[in-house]
Amino acid sequence: MGRAEASLLEKWAPTWYTEARSNIGKDGDMSDKASHIQKTLIVFKPDAVQRGIVGEILTRFERVGLKIVAMKMAEPSRDHYYAHYEEIGKMVTRRGEKAFNVTLDFMMDGPVIAVVLEGVEAVPLVRKIVGPTEPMSADMGTIRGDFSHMSFGYADAAKCGVPNLIHASGDPEEAKQEIAHWFKPEEIVSYTTVNEKFTR
DSSP, X not given: OOHHHHHHHHHHSOHHHHHHHTTBOTTSSBSOGGGGEEEEEEEEOHHHHHHTOHHHHHHHHHHTXXXXXXXXXXXXXXXXXXXXXXXXXXXXXXXXXXXXXXXHHHHTTSOEEEEEEEEETHHHHHHXXXXXXXXXXXXXXXXXXXXXXXXXXXXXXXXXXXXXOEEEOSSHHHHHHHHHHHOOGGGSOOOOOTTHHHHO
């Protein structure tokens, strides 16, 4: 890679990527392979649980080499969701109070399943697999593109939350905060899978 290309990459690449590049030694090898291993949170929303497609979706993450290190079903309180979506996610600031309240009402519709996944650059990888927030905009092949289809426009007209199946942490720092919010340290397990020979 030339200097011009590297300069553009540093300018436009996400923070997690530029931080990862800083760990590359002069010989091109990663000086700290472990720094690329991330944990991220996904939450199967009430629509995914009630439609009975959690297992089919979870398989997609395992097939690319991500490892489940924590999982539980829960029916969190509205206060728990407030902390998740606003204190951590700043949703009111990003999308407004109306969208925030509709989202909380939707999440209170039934139990959810929270999962911590671990793997190489797990945060952006999971976001890629899940697809964009609006199902109608999601490409086929992503989880939201394959299993949901509602648009923001329809949801606004129907005055309902968007059933987009799954929450995924937005960046590594958000992932750390969300995991700490949903799980105690002792609930997160460390183990080795047989496929790590090929996925790490």
